[in-house]
Amino acid sequence: MDVDLRKLRYFVAVAEELHFGRAAERLHIAQPVLSRQIRALEEELRVQLLTRDRRSTALTPAGTQVHRDAVSLLAAAEGLLRRARRAAGGTDRLTVGFMPGITVTTAVQALTARHPGLTVDVLRTSWEDQTQAVRDGRVDVSFVRMPADRSDLSLRPLFSEPRVAVLPRGHRLAGKQSVDIADLAGERLLQDPDAVPEWRDLPHRVPDEDPRPVPAVRTVEEKLEYVAALQGVVVLPRSTALYYTRPDLCQITVADIEPGQVCLAWSDRHPGALTLEFADLAAGIYADGP
Template sequence: MDVDLRKLRYFVAVAEELHFGRAAARLHIAQPVLSRQIRALEGELRAQLFVRDKRSTALTEAGRRLLEDARPLLASAEALRRRVATAARGTFTVGFMPGLTVTDAVRDLTARHPEVAVELLRTTWEDQIEVLHDGRADVSLVRLPIDRRGLSVRPLFSEPRVAVLRADHRLAGKESVRVADLAAEHLLNHPDAVPEWRDVATRLRDGTAPPWREFRSVEEKLEHVAAGQGIAVVPLSTSAYYTRPDVVCVPVEDLPPNEVCLAWVASRRSPLVFAFTEACVRYNRIAE
């Protein structure tokens, strides 16, 4: 039996909304049409997916299992569509994290493959591998740690990490600091991103730390540092790229370096992926 992806999309909308009317509005189709499609899917699968009455809609056990499998299947289908569309346009997309530059490797690739148009996509800690799985990028320069499942990962280089402090911070004049010196500070990074700080953080231990909030960019994080609302730990290249007079960067002696790698979907066998990988090897002096 072939699974109809359109019916799966309809099913996921209903499963997430648990309301046929809202799901139909989200899909921009009439509710009776949606109901017929769900019944048809249940017939094809020979399983009841929803328990429905006048007041509520709930997933059955079969429906919950289908939802678990349908989401990644639809995501893979969308990623495939994007990759095919990108190939048809003759483009190759490179993702990169803040502070990293890909200029030399891109020039190398375009010199060897002048028929290819290279597009660049700036990523964040939250989406640096998501752009690979969903097809927005062909390769991505990432900062570890990442979830490596389904990916090929090639180490590039490592670099020290520094603490970004307000210019008048008590530690701003130090040549270097240790993690213990930062124990009483409010860290703007997610605690799991700097586990060495998390393990000694005073306010995490006594429960007085404010809730962590997600920042959409390095610039936004630096604004909070400059306003005296906390400190940040960033790789050296990021601190060098985003210089400003109201913050200073101090090396942290006992933090392990940040590892920079090139990543791509493991199942891909594109010659352009391997050509770009080799260009990155040449320009980043990777230790084999």
């Protein structure tokens, strides 16, 4: 059975909007057409992907799995198309990924100065997809924050920077020049603990007794909104925290944890000459830090 990528694209829109009307507007098609395409996809896969009533639309367990796989599959298809056109002698194009707080302008300008006909696109990534975007072809090369999944990738270290705790202005630690990670032992961490292993592995950390589940946050902006609402704290690279400076929050250096490291990542299967040239340029530009 061949999977229709167009139907998958339609399904992803519904899965992300959880509303057929909004998804149809996003796709610029009529809602009845969208509904028929989703039913056809369910028939082809022989599973129910969505439950729907007059008030809401929700993913089934099968729908959740198909959505996760479909996002990667569609991105891989886009990457294949870009690489095929480039190999056929199409317009030179490079896509650069970057994490919040990292400015890529200088490196991009250095590359385009060497190649006046080159088009460089940029794509913001997140902790969840910063390396997957390289593997599935959405980007050719990406600025990633460690720790990151290194499989199938080439990595070049660029620079490191301190990490800071971001706290509400009225927090008990606000006003200090620096803190130790143990000072945050009793705090509710509003991010994946694996991103702050020093906090996760504190031997005497008091388990979070807050009955509320940790909010499912994805973006830096969402995390900071929850911090400002006194829901918890986050630990961020200093450049990210500075980029998102706001008056109701404060940033305090965490003195006794390793600096955050930024690397450049690209696929070790098909890097391309432009990717390798960009890596060399970025290594020189960022040798002294961001």
